[in-house]
Amino acid sequence: MKQCYEDYEATADWLRSKTAQRPKVAIICGSGLGGLAELLHNKVVFPYKDIPLFPQTTVEGHQGQLVFGTLEGQQCVCMQGRFHTYEGYDLKQVTYPVRVFSLLGVKTLILTNASGGLNSSYKVGDIMLIKDQINLPGLVGNNPLCGPNEDRFGERFLCMSDAYDSDLIALAQQTAEEQGIEEFMQKGVYCMVSGPTYESVTEGRALRTLGADTVGMSTALEVVVARHCGLRVLGFSLITNMVVTEYDSKQRANHAEVLETTRMRTQVLEGLVTKIVAKIQ
Numbered sequence: 001m002k003q004c005y006e007d008y009e010a011t012a013d014w015l016r017s018k019t020a021q022r023p024k025v026a027i028i029c030g031s032g033l034g035g036l037a038e039l040l041h042n043k044v045v046f047p048y049k050d051i052p053l054f055p056q057t058t059v060e061g062h063q064g065q066l067v068f069g070t071l072e073g074q075q076c077v078c079m080q081g082r083f084h085t086y087e088g089y090d091l092k093q094v095t096y097p098v099r100v101f102s103l104l105g106v107k108t109l110i111l112t113n114a115s116g117g118l119n120s121s122y123k124v125g126d127i128m129l130i131k132d133q134i135n136l137p138g139l140v141g142n143n144p145l146c147g148p149n150e151d152r153f154g155e156r157f158l159c160m161s162d163a164y165d166s167d168l169i170a171l172a173q174q175t176a177e178e179q180g181i182e183e184f185m186q187k188g189v190y191c192m193v194s195g196p197t198y199e200s201v202t203e204g205r206a207l208r209t210l211g212a213d214t215v216g217m218s219t220a221l222e223v224v225v226a227r228h229c230g231l232r233v234l235g236f237s238l239i240t241n242m243v244v245t246e247y248d249s250k251q252r253a254n255h256a257e258v259l260e261t262t263r264m265r266t267q268v269l270e271g272l273v274t275k276i277v278a279k280i281q
């Protein structure tokens with residue numbers, strides 16, 4: 001499927017025609033983390049299957065609906081479920097909603113994800129503020145900005161050294177302190193791999209050597225496209241499991257454990273994001 005500017009406009013126009021809400025903040029919820037959308041007031045809900053040109057979610061823990069509403073007085077739009085390349089979607093489909101959000105007038109994108117911990121000082125259940133990313137698929141040619149540049153969204157050559165907004169990171173850290181949850185807050189580097197396989201022992205070790213603190217199968221592509229259209233970005237990675245980095249380990253990564261851990265921390269993460277949203281200008 002080849003998306004053009006008019007496709008993004010058509011989806012944005014359709015949404016505008018169905019709701020008078022004009023969010024400035026968008027939130028993409030990771031695996032098992034869609035509960036945040038339930039906290040919105042004056043909800044207007046669109047199942048993805050009803051939204052023109054929107055992909056569908058196929059992964060357990062990703063509900064598949066777009067929720068507009070107000071969080072602490074701030075108009076928001078929340079994706080209860082995201083798209084991944086391992087589902088068979090291409091890079092433009094995975095990132096399609098981000099450009100739609102930009103056309104709707106969104107200025108800030110908050111992303112959450114479930115991830116495997118690589119940094120041995122991290123524990124399952126820790127929440128990592130993402131300070132930077134390694135877009136592994138992008139480094140070898142699978143970058144969503146490949147192809148003709150759409151100047152109406154952004155420039156051809158995009159700087160990514162400031163991808164995660166330092167003011168928003170500071171705001172998140174301050175809010176975590178106020179919430180008294182610093183003990184399980186971390187700050188580090190997220191690495192995206194394509195999945196759907198979890199890492200082999202040697203792959204896990206290699207990613208750690210590259211400088212990654214956590215690894216997952218999402219987020220980086222959405223962030224590239226968000227930055228291209230000028231959105232400010234804040235990201236949280238919930239460590240749902242530790243990546244197996246010992247050859248004789250009996251531990252095995254699995255999605256059930258991922259979802260189980262999200263259940264353990266979902267309320268804390270929801271509370272943190274809610275308080276941050278309240279303070280976003």
Ligand SMILES: O=P(O)(O)O[C@H]1O[C@H](CO)[C@@H](O)[C@H]1O
Pocket residue numbers: 029030031059082084112113114115195216217218219254255258
């Ligand atoms: O990144 P999110 O969507 O949170 O989900 C993570 O959890 C799934 C694997 O358990 C993968 O989709 C991985 O990317």
